[in-house]
Amino acid sequence: MSGHGHGHGGGHSHGCCECDHEPAERGVEYELYRRIDIEKLQCLNESRDGDGKLVFKPWDQRTDRTKFVESDADEELLFNIPFTGSVKLKGIIIAGEDDESHPAEMRLFKNIPQMSFDDTSREPEQAFRLNRDPLAELEYPTKIARFSNVEHLSIHISRNFGAESTRVYYIGLRGEFTQAHRHEVTICNYEAAANPADHKVESITPQTQFIS
Numbered sequence: 001m002s003g004h005g006h007g008h009g010g011g012h013s014h015g016c017c018e019c020d021h022e023p024a025e026r027g028v029e030y031e032l033y034r035r036i037d038i039e040k041l042q043c044l045n046e047s048r049d050g051d052g053k054l055v056f057k058p059w060d061q062r063t064d065r066t067k068f069v070e071s072d073a074d075e076e077l078l079f080n081i082p083f084t085g086s087v088k089l090k091g092i093i094i095a096g097e098d099d100e101s102h103p104a105e106m107r108l109f110k111n112i113p114q115m116s117f118d119d120t121s122r123e124p125e126q127a128f129r130l131n132r133d134p135l136a137e138l139e140y141p142t143k144i145a146r147f148s149n150v151e152h153l154s155i156h157i158s159r160n161f162g163a164e165s166t167r168v169y170y171i172g173l174r175g176e177f178t179q180a181h182r183h184e185v186t187i188c189n190y191e192a193a194a195n196p197a198d199h200k201v202e203s204i205t206p207q208t209q210f211i212s
Contacts, residue, residue, distance in 0.1 A: 027059030030093070032173035035083050042080040044117060047072040047165070052079055055171050062095060062136040062170040070101075071166040077103075077157040079171070080115050085180040089147035092128075092155075093172035095136035100163035102132045106140070109154040110147060120156045132161070136170050147175070 033056040043052020047070045054067040061067075071077050096102035107124040109115060125147065128140045153173075160166040 029174045030059045030172040032083075032087060032089075032175055032177060033057065035085060035087065035177045037082040037084050040082045042078075042114075043069055044078040044080070045072050045074070045076055046070070052077070055168050056081075056173075057170065059172065062093070062172060063134075065169060068167055068169045070168075071157075075157075075160045075163065075166045076117065077155075077166055077168065078115065078117060078120065079153075079155040079157075080113065081153040081155065082113065083151055083153070083177070085151070086178040087147075087150045087153070087173075087175050088144060088178075089142050089150050089153065089173060089175040090144055091139045091141045091174040093133070093136050093139050093170065093174075094130065094168065095133050095170040096160075097167050097169070098132055098134040100161040101165060101167040102134070102161055103130050103157045103159075103166055103168060104161045105129055105158045107156040107158055108142070108147075109156065110150045111152050112154055113152050115154040120158070124156070134169075136172065139172075139174070151180075 036056055038053055038056070041053050041056070046052045051067075051069040055069055057064070057067065069077065092106070092108075094103055094106060105127065107120065107127040109120075109122075110125050112119060126143055130140070131138055155171065157166055157168070
């Protein structure tokens with residue numbers, strides 16, 4: 001995965017906020033992990049298959065060191081996160097080890113399913129230079145106007161603080177969720193419930209005779 005040429009243009013956000021909410025209140029705000037279609041979540045360049053799914057966990061497990069994802073070939077990670085509806089993303093917390101393996105830059109993309117490392121050369125919706133945050137205390141606020149109606153979120157960890165691999169323990173997502181409308185299911189159910197008597201046998205008889 002190494003040797004990618006990435007265009008790191010403007011749009012970086014340097015700041016983060018250490019919110020003064022009570023922990024219990026913040027925990028309620030970081031419930032979007034429940035709205036992830038976890039079986040379809042992908043993490044590219046993870047050293048062990050499936051570990052990328054482990055870092056999207058409840059607020060009270062954010063400092064749990066037994067579940068984490070570590071990069072494989074180089075320091076990059078790419079999370080492809082499908083939601084079960086539409087999300088208005090307001091903030092992100094990302095926690096790693098208190099050393100050089102902690103992510104140093106995070107780039108966000110929206111609504112690009114099956115995103116690959118080749119796709120990360122495009123300009124992100126927003127990018128952040130990160131601080132080391134082993135206790136998951138720092139929130140990076142998104143530009144909400146850009147992150148309304150998010151059905152798929154990609155998080156590209158482009159570099160760390162100098163280690164050969166990157167380790168992530170927790171990614172918290174804060175925002176609002178709207179259930180998707182299943183129009184196509186409604187149509188399918190209507191077709192399945194159609195009355196066979198509606199289809200006149202006489203109307204298909206000429207076709208049958210012509211084919212034979």
